[in-house]
Each structure stands twice: as C-alpha cells, then as structure tokens.
Amino acid sequence: MAEPRREWWRGAVIYQVYPRSFADTNGDGIGDLPGVTEHLEHIASLGVDGVWLSPFFTSPMKDFGYDVADYLGIDPIFGTMDDFDRLVEKAHRLGLKVIIDQVYSHTSDLHAWFQESRQDKSNPKADWYVWADPKPDGTPPSNWQSVFGGPAWTWDARRHQYYMHNFLKEQPQLNVRNPEVQEALLSVARFWLDRGVDGFRCDALNFSMHDPALTDNPPVLTPGKRTRPFDYQHHFFNQSHEDIPAFLTRLRQVADSYGDDRFLVAEVGGERANEEMKLYTQGPDRLHSAYGFLYLYADRLTTDLVDRGPAMWPGGPGEGWPSWTFSNHDAPRALSRWVEGRDEKAFAEMALLLLMTLRGNVFVYQGEELGLPQAKVPFERLVDPEAIINWPETLGRDGARTPMPWKADNGFAGFSEAEPWLPVDPRHRALAVAEQEKDPSATLHLARRLIALRKAHPALRTGSMTMLDSPDHLLLFTRQEWDENLLCAFNIGHDPIAWRPPAGWGVVQAVNCSDPWPGELPPLAGLVLSEPR
Structure with a gap:
C-alpha cells in the first residue's frame, strides 16, 4: 500500500538559528541576516527540513528582540528587508522551509502602539494594552509577578494607571482580547506570509490573554527551590485564559489561506503546559503543533522524564502533534545539564540519537550538531536580564547564546572580525565546524547520519x-x-x-x-x- 501524502512538517527536523549569535558579516560583533544566508549551505547539509529564525525585528534589545518595536521592520543590526528576502529565496532554493518568530503577547514600550496607548485613556489605542487602576491604597491591581522578577505592573503617570507586563517592564502586555489588536496581529502575520515565510513559532502564547477580573494568583504551598517571586504563585489568572483558542483559530484561517503547507507551532510553558499544548492544537482549526519545557528545563535525563513525553501525546482522536527540543536560546544547553561528568562527546551523540527517535517534530538548536557544551560567561560579560537577576543561582541563557564557532584558528572562531557581543568559549574552538568537517568521527558527521536515518524511516518520522x-x-x-x-x-x-x-x-x-x-x-x-x- 502506498504511503499517504504527509504534510512536510509532520515529523520534521527544524534547525533553530539565533541570528545574533550565528555569523557576523559587517564587523560589529553581532550576527546578522547576511550571516545566516552565508551559512545556509551548512544548515542544508544537515538534511533538516527547515530553519526557525529567532527575532530580527526592530527592537531596543532589552530582551534581545523579544521586545518588538516594529513587527514589520528589520532591526538595522540584523540588516535590511532585502537581506531577509535574499535569505528566504536562498533557503527555498536549498529546499529549506523558513519559520520565523511571532511575539503576540507583548511589545516593546517603544512600539508606536504603546506610545499612543499611554498618552491618555481616550485615544484610539487606549485599550490596546492592559491598563488598570490602582487599589485604593495605591498598590498594583493584583498580586501578579513578572517572570523576570518583581510585580507584573508598572505605574504610568500619564494615565494614572498601572500597565501589565509578564516579562520586563519594557515589554507591556498587549490586550489580545481586543478585536482591533487581533486584526493588527493577523495583519502582521499576512505581511510575513506575503514575503514567503512558511510558518510561525508563536512565542509565549499562553501569556497572550489573562483574567479580565484581575483575580489574585494563589500561592504555591508545596516545598521546593524557588529563585524568582514568579515561582511563588500558581499562574491561574495572569495567563492561560479560555479565550486564547478562538484567536488561534483566526490565526490558522489566515495561514491556511496561503495554502495547506504553512506551519504554526506554539511555545507553551508553565505548570499547565501539558493541557494547554493539547488545547491549542486540538482539531483541524487550531495550531499544527506545540512544544513546552519538559526537556528544556530538566536538570537530569532520566527514563521517567522521557516516559512523560509519549504519555502526554498518546495519539488520540483529534489530538494535535507534538514538537520537542532539548536545547534552545531560553535554556542552558542540555549537554551541560545532563552529562553528569561523563564523556561529553559520547553524551552529545547519544542525545542526538534519542532526539531523532522521539515521536513528533524535533528542533535542533545551533551548535547542537557540534556537541557544544554550555559556554562559560563571566558575570561581567552577562547581558541577559534573567541571568543577571538570578546570578549565580542558575546557569542562565547567555551561555547558550554565545557565538557559533565556524573556525578554530580565527580570532573569534570565525563568527566575526570584531569582539562579539558575548565571548567565545575556548572549549568551543576545537568543536568548530571547519575542524569537525575534517574528522570523519566528529559529532557533525554523525548528526547528518542521524537526521538522514529519521527521514529514511517512516516509523521514526511519523510512527507511533x-x-x-x-x-x-x-x-x-x-x-x-x-x-x-x-x-x-x-x-x-x-x-x-x-x-x-x-x-x-x-x-x-x-x-x-x-x-x-x-x-x-x-x-x-x-x-x-x-x-x-
């Protein structure tokens, strides 16, 4: 019996690029879109199906691009719209789909929408963000806490109100329940689909709507280590509202209007991520896939941990399709979290095989094909706000975002001719792409074989x-x-x-x-x- 037609994304391997750290072509120490384009052959040589680009939009970079000041603009540090168009054209020529981030829960405080919204309570965009009056004693309207520390509310003297932010105070919360905001966000999606992208990774999607009554979150009473005020609450009311799926249906309709080969995947974190991932992908009119932090935040690799994946996604009627990743820009590299003093090369290669045998889509983070460990970044070089606030309690995100090593003998590992925005870890030089290309036993060559293995076996790509x-x-x-x-x-x-x-x-x-x-x-x-x- 002939195999039925399968969507390209079902069981796909997608390579994540963090553009700021991939390759710098203009000598400013920051990676850019031409740098990605220049190295697309490397990505294609892995045999992956597509590439996911982390944000490159206009931004003041308080959260390194996840604070978007213009959804339709390219930040000059990354290049121009022409550079983006050339990247997409070349990727498609090499057989790679292009997935880009969409950040729908918040913007930068420098976005024109917020600048207008904060002027007064009656302007056309007054209700485009989440504003609330103080309690009678002047304190914030609820006890909600920010992911990055401190209250999720900041006072604005112009409106004499607080505005909400689940992340940095420079990332005000959009009121996605507002139909006008939804229309604006869907117009953003159409803009990028018109430019040829093949889909979106929707950032922090379960943060996009909250309880309009601003009900206080209850405390977490179970014992456990907590490094942030955010961890002391159950996040029942500042996120995860039941109206989110209806917006996702509208987004899916937009994507489907461009053909049946567009792909939408959600990032969903938090204590209710399992049920929310299922909810956001349920049936034929929501997102195609979702991933959470099951593996990304785990400090040990155990059989129980792996067991939880298929238990979450048993493949029942109407169920969506999972995606998995061991490492990305938001978590310390899995190798360093899980190796426990063992041989790093052996562990990296075993982990790659495990990833390629999981049911669902898999994301490979840049450098994972090289077996890169988490980079060591001294405190004085940290730039990530989360890493700085929580130092030294966590490994932080900077160590996963250091420059991609292309050459061992170049001053900055072939990433740039100038001092990079984050330092090159000396251990990464020996693992550079050029060095591994010369060694048949290198992790890079095995990574190519394992991706080819997955593509060659339907049981691995889409099987139960x-x-x-x-x-x-x-x-x-x-x-x-x-x-x-x-x-x-x-x-x-x-x-x-x-x-x-x-x-x-x-x-x-x-x-x-x-x-x-x-x-x-x-x-x-x-x-x-x-x-x-």
Whole structure:
C-alpha cells in the first residue's frame, strides 16, 4: 500500500538559528541576516527540513528582540528587508522551509502602539494594552509577578494607571482580547506570509490573554527551590485564559489561506503546559503543533522524564502533534545539564540519537550538531536580564547564546572580525565546524547520519511510540508505522547494563557501542533495531 501524502512538517527536523549569535558579516560583533544566508549551505547539509529564525525585528534589545518595536521592520543590526528576502529565496532554493518568530503577547514600550496607548485613556489605542487602576491604597491591581522578577505592573503617570507586563517592564502586555489588536496581529502575520515565510513559532502564547477580573494568583504551598517571586504563585489568572483558542483559530484561517503547507507551532510553558499544548492544537482549526519545557528545563535525563513525553501525546482522536527540543536560546544547553561528568562527546551523540527517535517534530538548536557544551560567561560579560537577576543561582541563557564557532584558528572562531557581543568559549574552538568537517568521527558527521536515518524511516518520522518496561537507566521504546517496527534502546546511566536485543532483530543504527551482542549495553549507548520481516 502506498504511503499517504504527509504534510512536510509532520515529523520534521527544524534547525533553530539565533541570528545574533550565528555569523557576523559587517564587523560589529553581532550576527546578522547576511550571516545566516552565508551559512545556509551548512544548515542544508544537515538534511533538516527547515530553519526557525529567532527575532530580527526592530527592537531596543532589552530582551534581545523579544521586545518588538516594529513587527514589520528589520532591526538595522540584523540588516535590511532585502537581506531577509535574499535569505528566504536562498533557503527555498536549498529546499529549506523558513519559520520565523511571532511575539503576540507583548511589545516593546517603544512600539508606536504603546506610545499612543499611554498618552491618555481616550485615544484610539487606549485599550490596546492592559491598563488598570490602582487599589485604593495605591498598590498594583493584583498580586501578579513578572517572570523576570518583581510585580507584573508598572505605574504610568500619564494615565494614572498601572500597565501589565509578564516579562520586563519594557515589554507591556498587549490586550489580545481586543478585536482591533487581533486584526493588527493577523495583519502582521499576512505581511510575513506575503514575503514567503512558511510558518510561525508563536512565542509565549499562553501569556497572550489573562483574567479580565484581575483575580489574585494563589500561592504555591508545596516545598521546593524557588529563585524568582514568579515561582511563588500558581499562574491561574495572569495567563492561560479560555479565550486564547478562538484567536488561534483566526490565526490558522489566515495561514491556511496561503495554502495547506504553512506551519504554526506554539511555545507553551508553565505548570499547565501539558493541557494547554493539547488545547491549542486540538482539531483541524487550531495550531499544527506545540512544544513546552519538559526537556528544556530538566536538570537530569532520566527514563521517567522521557516516559512523560509519549504519555502526554498518546495519539488520540483529534489530538494535535507534538514538537520537542532539548536545547534552545531560553535554556542552558542540555549537554551541560545532563552529562553528569561523563564523556561529553559520547553524551552529545547519544542525545542526538534519542532526539531523532522521539515521536513528533524535533528542533535542533545551533551548535547542537557540534556537541557544544554550555559556554562559560563571566558575570561581567552577562547581558541577559534573567541571568543577571538570578546570578549565580542558575546557569542562565547567555551561555547558550554565545557565538557559533565556524573556525578554530580565527580570532573569534570565525563568527566575526570584531569582539562579539558575548565571548567565545575556548572549549568551543576545537568543536568548530571547519575542524569537525575534517574528522570523519566528529559529532557533525554523525548528526547528518542521524537526521538522514529519521527521514529514511517512516516509523521514526511519523510512527507511533510505545514505552516498554525496563530496568533503571535502560530506556526502551518502539516506533511503528505500517509494516515497519523499530526498537530503540538507550543506556542513559553511568554503568553497563545487562541486556540482549530480541533474537533476529538487526541493527539499524548504533551509537557508542560497536557490537551490541555481548550481552550488555555500555553507558551512553544508543541502538535502533529493526524487526525481521
């Protein structure tokens, strides 16, 4: 029986580029769009289906592009609209889809919409942001806390009101419930679809609507380590409102009007992320996929952690499609979170195989194909507001955002001719692209083989996933599609594990184990085996 037509994005591998740190072509120490275009051949050589670009829009860079001052403009540090058009054209010529960020929950305080909104209570955009009167004692209207620390409210003397911000005070909250705001945001989506993008990654989507009654959030009473005031509350009322899915349906209608090959994926974090990801992707008229922070914020890789993924997405009727990522610009690199003193190269390669065998789409963060560890950034070089506020309690985001190493012998690892905005970690030089290209045993070459493996096997790309009972540190699951049945086995522990594959099953891919048959699986070994037919 012939395989039915499958959407390009279902089971796809998408490569995330953080443009600020990818490649600098004009010598200012900051990556730019021409730098991405210049290295698209590297991305295409991995065999991925598409590229996701983190924000490059006009911004004062208080949150490095996630504080958008003009949704329709390119920030000059990244280039021009012509540069963007050339990037899209070349990517498409190389067979790569282009996904860009859309930030619909908030803007920069320098956005023209907010500048107008804050003038008074009666201007045409007065209700485009979330404004509220103080309590009788002058304090904020609710107890809501910002992700980056402190109240989620800032006083504005012009309106004699507080405005809401779930993140920095320079990121005022849009009133996405307002129909005019929705129309404006949908017009933004049309603008970029008209320029040829293939879809959107919707940032912090569950923050886009709140409880209009401004009900106080209840406290978290269970014990546990907390590094921010934000962590002391259940976020039932400052986000995650039940009206969000109706807006997503409108966004999906816009995307579908450009053809059935556009792709919409949501970023959804927080304690209710599991149910919200399912809600935002349920049925045929919402988003195509969603991802959360199950793996991104986990400090250890365990069998229980991996088990939770397929348990969340069992594949029931009307269910959406998951996406997974181990690392991105918002979290310390998985290698450094999970390696626990073991061999970094071996761990990076085992983790790549694990990622490629998960059911859903997978995002590969720039440098993950090289096995980059989290960079060490001294306090005096930190620029990320979250890293600075929480130092030294967390690894921070700066260490995941340092420049991509292209050459080992260049002054700044081939990223720039000038001092980069974040320092190059000396450990990254030996892992540079040019160095790994010369070494057949390098992680880069294995990454290409593993992505090709996923594309070659329907069971890995779109098949079902069933977790199997196994001893501690031995991770076993099957992937099945049509008449193909694969068994995936991983020793994620520190010691060998006694285990034999079922009789007759053949090795499709082995990582960190040259011979799986002696009766034990070495530490950090990964296997994909096929059932005999």
